[in-house]
Amino acid sequence: MIETILSHRRPFLFVGEVLRVEPGVEAAACSNVPAADLAELGYPTDRVPLWYIAEFMAQTGALAVLAGRTGEKTLMTGIDSLELIAQPLPDLPLRADVQILQERRGIGKRVGTVWQGETKLATGVIWYARQ
Template identity: 30%
Template sequence: MSDTPPESQFPRPDELLPHRAPFLLVDEIVELQPGERCVALWHLTGDEEFFAGHFPGRPTLPGVLMVEALAQTAGLAAASATSLEGKLALFGGIDKARFRRQVTPGDTLRLEATINRLSARAGKASGTASVDGRAACEASMMFLIANAAD
């Protein structure tokens, strides 16, 4: 019997996104419909540096990082579209961001993003970040499409 986890059927986030530590906020992809939808996980260990200062004595994931994690999840859905090969989705805007609950060390943030519109130049997505089935953040996002090599 092996202790090695089974190989995921989905690519690693760093195979689709240009982000790298410490700013890659998505640990694994658990669902992917290329160009349409992505569900990913971010496992918060408590060792992340931002917890030390936000807030001492009551560590809380900053809301802006939840929104960025949702944008990265939408970026995974967009980057997996064959029509965007060699392209890069750049965060273009946030609408209707709402924060519903605190996220703390030890939580696993489930990130769900759906592409609502996608063209060769731009797109719109909506997403929800949740912990244990309870919404922590909801947002609508816009992104621009650029050449990856620029």
Template identity: 30%
Template structure:
């Protein structure tokens, strides 16, 4: 099992990845987030995970895919081409995938998608992460 907290500094309540399933360092990563009714962001009238929190989960996965040093920090730098196609509700498992497109001078450009079951709920054409200390 991969220790997520040894690589990225996020902790509860802002750690949005529960498990890393597979990784090819510097190229791509797969992980998931289980949405539970006890999440701090689940509230009436919208009992679903906010879409931007799922985008944050993709960014965290992207930082994880590219950071191999404990002293590095990854920051979400920019987004482009984000499509919100569905929602994730308590009881859902969000499958996350981030693929590195470019990695130059600490700026990592990648694309990602989040799915629930077989339905894509978020597609991101560009998620840029700045890795400090790399």
């Protein structure tokens, strides 16, 4: 299901499992943060970078935006108030919960939280453009 909605492919596909999707409303997903993929992208494998968390949140939100649509994609156009609350540990699963706040004429924003177990790692607002 993931690859039929998102155009991303390994090593840039960060969503590993979809937990729930309500088209146009919200999505939740898991990512396994594979150290091998971070190494392939040229990043140290001893921690999870903030850009990974932001992109994982954006991809999870894209599931909610694009579910039920064909031939469309979203582009991350901005980040508001992304706050790293705790440093994630590598090779432990992450979970993102993302809700769409608004969309007008294909431009929208979504708010999300990323968790590792019961620990809240990050929260923020991601702007997107739907094409």
